[in-house]
Amino acid sequence: MSAITIKMLARELNLAISTVSRALMDSYEISAETKEKVHALARQLNYQPNHYASSLRRQRSKTIAVIIPEISNNFFSHVINGIEAIAQEKNYHVLIYFTHENQQKEAEVIQHLLSGRVDGILMSMAGNTTNIQHLHPIREQGIPIVFFDRICADLDAPTVTTDDFDSSLLATHHLMEVGCKKIAYLSISPHLSIDCKRMQGFQQAIATKSGQVESLLLPCSTDPQRNQELITNMLAIEKPDGIFASVEKLAIASYHACASLGLSIPADVKILSFSNLETASLLNPGLTTIIQPAHDMGKSAATVLFNMLEKRKSKNWERNTVIRSSMIIRRSTQIAI
Amino acid sequence: MSAITIKMLARELNLAISTVSRALMDSYEISAETKEKVHALARQLNYQPNHYASSLRRQRSKTIAVIIPEISNNFFSHVINGIEAIAQEKNYHVLIYFTHENQQKEAEVIQHLLSGRVDGILMSMAGNTTNIQHLHPIREQGIPIVFFDRICADLDAPTVTTDDFDSSLLATHHLMEVGCKKIAYLSISPHLSIDCKRMQGFQQAIATKSGQVESLLLPCSTDPQRNQELITNMLAIEKPDGIFASVEKLAIASYHACASLGLSIPADVKILSFSNLETASLLNPGLTTIIQPAHDMGKSAATVLFNMLEKRKSKNWERNTVIRSSMIIRRSTQIAI
DNA sequence: AAATTCTACGGAAACGTTTGCATAAAACAT
DNA sequence: ATGTTTTATGCAAACGTTTCCGTAGAATTT
Numbered sequence: 001m002s003a004i005t006i007k008m009l010a011r012e013l014n015l016a017i018s019t020v021s022r023a024l025m026d027s028y029e030i031s032a033e034t035k036e037k038v039h040a041l042a043r044q045l046n047y048q049p050n051h052y053a054s055s056l057r058r059q060r061s062k063t064i065a066v067i068i069p070e071i072s073n074n075f076f077s078h079v080i081n082g083i084e085a086i087a088q089e090k091n092y093h094v095l096i097y098f099t100h101e102n103q104q105k106e107a108e109v110i111q112h113l114l115s116g117r118v119d120g121i122l123m124s125m126a127g128n129t130t131n132i133q134h135l136h137p138i139r140e141q142g143i144p145i146v147f148f149d150r151i152c153a154d155l156d157a158p159t160v161t162t163d164d165f166d167s168s169l170l171a172t173h174h175l176m177e178v179g180c181k182k183i184a185y186l187s188i189s190p191h192l193s194i195d196c197k198r199m200q201g202f203q204q205a206i207a208t209k210s211g212q213v214e215s216l217l218l219p220c221s222t223d224p225q226r227n228q229e230l231i232t233n234m235l236a237i238e239k240p241d242g243i244f245a246s247v248e249k250l251a252i253a254s255y256h257a258c259a260s261l262g263l264s265i266p267a268d269v270k271i272l273s274f275s276n277l278e279t280a281s282l283l284n285p286g287l288t289t290i291i292q293p294a295h296d297m298g299k300s301a302a303t304v305l306f307n308m309l310e311k312r313k314s315k316n317w318e319r320n321t322v323i324r325s326s327m328i329i330r331r332s333t334q335i336a337i
Numbered sequence: 338m339s340a341i342t343i344k345m346l347a348r349e350l351n352l353a354i355s356t357v358s359r360a361l362m363d364s365y366e367i368s369a370e371t372k373e374k375v376h377a378l379a380r381q382l383n384y385q386p387n388h389y390a391s392s393l394r395r396q397r398s399k400t401i402a403v404i405i406p407e408i409s410n411n412f413f414s415h416v417i418n419g420i421e422a423i424a425q426e427k428n429y430h431v432l433i434y435f436t437h438e439n440q441q442k443e444a445e446v447i448q449h450l451l452s453g454r455v456d457g458i459l460m461s462m463a464g465n466t467t468n469i470q471h472l473h474p475i476r477e478q479g480i481p482i483v484f485f486d487r488i489c490a491d492l493d494a495p496t497v498t499t500d501d502f503d504s505s506l507l508a509t510h511h512l513m514e515v516g517c518k519k520i521a522y523l524s525i526s527p528h529l530s531i532d533c534k535r536m537q538g539f540q541q542a543i544a545t546k547s548g549q550v551e552s553l554l555l556p557c558s559t560d561p562q563r564n565q566e567l568i569t570n571m572l573a574i575e576k577p578d579g580i581f582a583s584v585e586k587l588a589i590a591s592y593h594a595c596a597s598l599g600l601s602i603p604a605d606v607k608i609l610s611f612s613n614l615e616t617a618s619l620l621n622p623g624l625t626t627i628i629q630p631a632h633d634m635g636k637s638a639a640t641v642l643f644n645m646l647e648k649r650k651s652k653n654w655e656r657n658t659v660i661r662s663s664m665i666i667r668r669s670t671q672i673a674i
Numbered sequence: 675a676a677a678t679t680c681t682a683c684g685g686a687a688a689c690g691t692t693t694g695c696a697t698a699a700a701a702c703a704t
Numbered sequence: 705a706t707g708t709t710t711t712a713t714g715c716a717a718a719c720g721t722t723t724c725c726g727t728a729g730a731a732t733t734t
Contacts, residue, residue: 003453003478005690016714021692031712046474048452052392053690056719061389063432071414071421080408084435095400096433098421115385116340137383141340255619277616282592284621342720353684358722368682390720393689678733685726693718701710 004047013037024049060119063093064305067109067123069101069150074248074276075294076124079148082298083122090306092119101127101189101222107134113143120144120305125152127189127222144308148301149292151193158308160301160321162292164194167325168201171272171290172244174327176205176213178335180242180270184216184234186250198246198274216240220250231257235269245273251287270333274325286330293323341384350374361386397456400430401642404446404460406438406487411585411613412631413461416485419635420459427643429456438464438526438559444471451478457642462487464526464559481645485638486629488530495645497638497658499629501531504662505538508609508627509581511664513542513550515672517579517607521553521571523587535583535611553577557587568594572606579670582610588624607670611662623667630660 010020015034023030023038041047055061066083068076080096087094095118099106106126113121114137121138123145135155138145148160175183185202188195199217206215218234220227231254234240245251251273258265265271265285272288280287304318347357352371360367360375378384392398403420405413417433424431432455436443443463450458451474458475460482472492475482485497512520522539525532536554543552555571557564568591571577582588588610595602602608602622609625617624641655 003451007690017691018693018715019713021690022713025692029712034712046451048449050393050452050690051454052389052398053719054692056387056389056393056689056721057691057693059719071408071417072411073414074409077408077410077414080433081435084408084433088435094433096417096421096431098418098425111385114340114383115387117388252616252619255616279589279614279616279620282589282621283616283619284623286621344720354721355685355723356683358720359683362722366682371682387720390689391722393691393719394721394723396689676734678731680731681729683727683729685724687724688722689720691719694716696713696715698713699711701708703708704706 003050004042004045005050006047009038009041009045009047013041059116060309061093061117062091063095063118064120064122064302065095065097065109065113065118067097067099067106067121069099069124069126071096071098074278075149075292078276078294079124079298079301082295082300083302084298086299086302086306092306099126103129103131103134110134110138114138114141118143120146120309122146122148122301122305124148125150125192127192130191144305146301146305146308148297149194153193158304158319158321160297160304160323161193162297162323162325164197164325165201165204167274167290167327168198168244169205170201171288171327172202172205173208174288174329174333175242175244175270175272176209178266178270178333180213180240182214182216182238182240183242183244184218184238184240186231186243186245186254187217187219188247188250189222190219195246202244220253224249224253227253228256228260232260235261235263241269243269243271245271245275248273248275248277251275251277255283255287265332266334267336272327272333280328281330283332285332285334288328288330288333290325290327292325296323340387341379341382342387343384346375346378346382346384350378396453397646398430398454399428400432400455401457401459401639402432402434402446402450402455404434404436404443404458406436406461406463408433408435411615412486412629415613415631416461416635416638419632419637420639421635423636423639423643429643436463440466440468440471447471447475450480451475455480457481457483457646459483459485459638459642461485462489462529464529467528481642483638483642483645485634486531490530495641495656495658497634497641497660498530499634499660499662501534501662502538502541504611504627504664505535505581506542507538508625508664509539509542510545511625511666511670512579512581512607512609513546515603515607515670517550517577519551519553519575519577520579520581521555521575521577523568523580523582523591524554524556525584525587527556532583539581557590561586561590564590565593565597569597572598572600578606580606580608582608582612585610585612585614588612588614592620592624602669603671604673609664609670617665618667620669622669622671625665625667625670627662627664629662633660 006017006020010017020038023035084094097109103126106129146158151159206213216238235257243254254271263269275289276294280289300321343354343357347354357375360372421431434446440463483495488496543550553575572594580591591608600606612626613631617626637658
């Protein structure tokens with residue numbers, strides 16, 4: 001019924017609790033003979049160490065927390081995959097929390113994690129987080145944290161990102177090369193590092209063709225329905241001939257908006273987007289995407305975190321890791337024939 | 338630096354540890370006055386109870402585990418979302434594990450969870466799990482478990498599923514109504530409950546038109562590359578005019594296969610699939626899908642589990658919850674004009 | 675006034691580990 | 705033979721809670 005404890009093993013074998021404990025962790029001061037006996041019984045009774053007792057005693061839990069805005073997002077699910085791959089390798093466990101882009105929720109989660117619940121944190125900021133007061137206790141308590149993708153610039157912590165600025169620059173140039181004269185940037189949230197960087201790249205590219213290419217900025221929301229309305233309105237009124245979607249969901253909303261207006265992609269409007277959509281090539285038309293190395297970013301962030309956990313002393317771990325995205329050009333930005 | 342403990346609060350306030358503990362948990366035998374003092378100090382010092390100490394003492398952790406095959410799958414990410422919604426509401430924490438469709442890994446995860454690490458388990462079986470020996474200790478130790486989607490028929494535990502059989506029946510009839518005469522069923526893994534049920538629905542539908550409609554069975558793998566080859570081969574050799582993909586990834590592979598052979602959907606081959614793809618309507622052509630109520634299934638599974646946790650006695654919780662899927666017909670199964 | 679019940683709190687044991695320290699027995703050195 | 709080191713083990717204290725039990729003093733009843 002109830003689980004086997006070290007105490008039971010000790011009693012059964014007529015050994016002290018400490019001896020059994022040491023035997024199980026393969027301590028050098030236990031004879032090979034005793035170790036064998038202990039291990040044999042442990043196997044036989046299917047002994048599993050109590051994680052909570054162990055975590056309480058040593059002051060670490062072999063658990064990390066991943067805090068992300070949401071999971072119904074290809075990028076984040078691939079990141080998680082990468083994180084889990086590393087965690088599994090290191091025998092760590094992963095607690096997962098969603099902020100739903102909500103600062104309040106983000107604060108609550110962090111508040112909870114301050115109790116030593118986890119050894120470290122991997123985090124991507126919520127879209128509507130403007131105030132970062134709730135992040136300070138993390139540093140005060142010295143809990144290792146690594147930010148990925150949506151970083152917090154005002155906090156001194158390692159980050160793992162992709163080359164948002166450069167990719168945006170490249171992508172915008174591409175739009176201009178295929179003939180766009182009036183390009184709209186669809187922003188997901190001006191508080192997010194990624195959005196800022198991407199917009200900067202966009203604007204810098206536009207600036208190089210100053211006077212020849214017009215730019216538009218459309219701030220979007222977290223509500224898909226509302227986004228589609230916003231985009232539809234913009235398409236109808238401003239009539240841009242290019243759309244740069246900062247995130248996948250805005251590209252999808254754009255496709256729907258075009259469909260509702262009977263606009264043809266790419267003849268009337270060309271669209272590209274940061275996106276990890278697996279079906280990008282199967283869309284009608286295929287969507288030109290800037291593919292973020294999500295899986296690698298997850299692995300990388302986890303690796304940096306584990307480095308911090310393992311050698312707490314040497315504070316010279318990677319500060320800012322940047323992994324390059326790659327652009328795949330498809331029909332959505334093809335020059336009309 | 339280090340976290341605040343109850344002991345520190347007690348010393349500061351000249352109270353016994355037990356008094357502080359009781360005050361914090363709002364026990365009736367503590368005066369309102371004392372409670373107020375304790376709460377005030379706790380707030381001021383930002384006290385956070387140590388989760389491990391607490392979990393060790395009471396024998397519950399306020400944590401559940403979710404064991405799924407993978408996350409890069411729209412269905413599972415939506416399920417997780419539903420689970421997290423309920424967990425958050427109940428103030429529970431969620432540990433997440435991926436089996437990568439691997440029985441070995443599945444066994445390891447479960448092995449670990451036997452130590453009282455979690456209060457309950459939500460699980461969807463791995464694709465290549467044939468032997469369920471590793472599941473028995475869960476029942477022996479009395480750890481509450483709920484299976485969702487890919488259930489384990491041989492274990493007496495509550496399940497949350499969708500109406501796989503009926504939906505398959507309906508979908509297959511649809512394929513036949515739009516004129517398919519030779520329909521291939523793409524199987525993901527014959528060991529999975531969902532695959533069996535879906536195949537049965539498929540076969541039963543075919544049987545009603547016995548002699549008039551031919552059926553094909555293509556067992557697929559977990560490797561996308563390989564699947565595409567298998568499907569391409571089948572399309573080339575057997576020339577079916579309809580494909581029923583048991584899971585989303587096989588539909589995607591089918592689209593790619595058709596593209597590589599220059600086959601037109603739906604003119605040459607009609608395709609439908611169980612799928613939660615958000616972009617189904619934007620594909621070329623739009624994919625007819627049987628949408629599983631993933632989010633609701635997650636919420637439902639979590640709710641059943643929490644019911645088990647809360648009233649351990651009354652064993653009359655829902656045994657088998659079935660939530661209906663819905664079919665959305667799109668161009669991929671349209672009658673050619 | 676004595677006996678009883680409440681009220682509000684303290685002491686200490688427990689949850690299952692890990693680990694610093696102590697110590698018999700054995701091995702070795704003088 | 706005596707002293708010293710080594711080897712293998714045991715004892716007990718921690719980790720931070722929760723909770724059983726006990727008890728002064730106040731309040732109430734008889």
